[in-house]
Amino acid sequence: MTDRTPGRSHRAAPVLTHPDDVPLLTALTALADPVRIQLVRTLADHPDWSLSCSNFDVPVGRAAKSHHFAVLRAAGLVEQRDDGPKRLNRLRREEFDARFPGLLDLALRDDEVS
Amino acid sequence: MTDRTPGRSHRAAPVLTHPDDVPLLTALTALADPVRIQLVRTLADHPDWSLSCSNFDVPVGRAAKSHHFAVLRAAGLVEQRDDGPKRLNRLRREEFDARFPGLLDLALRDDEVS
DNA sequence: CGCACTGTATGATGCTCATCGAACACTCTG
């Protein structure tokens, strides 16, 4: 049997990891997508752990949304925690800002995404 | 006859344009590429207008290099000027920094691109 | 003029990635 987080594990997926040493390209690529920018902005407008994935209103299906959250998590932008059947989210503001000062502010500040 | 810059014009290509109101996604996408990051960094290490396109040592052919410069120009990161058969380049530091404060610093500061 | 040099445009190719539908896994409640 493999590692499991207290809540859901979904197949043999390892515990949710949230890296601190993200390469620059990974961070830029993660933010260079309109859907992910929207996710990050929505997240910034709500308290930590107050939103589960299904609460985000983006124009893609569940599968794509799940994929985007995985990308954001791999980029160190989002932390996820399982709570019952839901997966709650939190923007890693300070952590990401420590790694890439000003980048998150830029993504949140600007109104015209494209 | 169409507009021409004093130097080369290449077919009916309009005068080289360098936008100021770049969308956020355009800027992030332009920087989310290892070759373009390298071009920007090389450019930052040399005086304005001191490098022509062929002076940049990136592991791609001439066509791809030309394409990358076009992307950087469209993102407002690079200004180009024709000088005889060469096309000289300049990093639009202040202009880009005014539009996206800190972003260029991040691209230049970090050593580990990927 | 003819040639070398520089850079762009075009067409083709291959790869990455965003997306979807469907199946699956887990949790909780009735």
Added chain:
DNA sequence: CAGAGTGTTCGATGAGCATCATACAGTGCG
């Protein structure tokens, strides 16, 4: 246990893009 709700994984599909080879268009020099 059965069913609803939530989210992930898988396979397939399509679009976009990075790249190349080639052809083309300027510039300047002999």
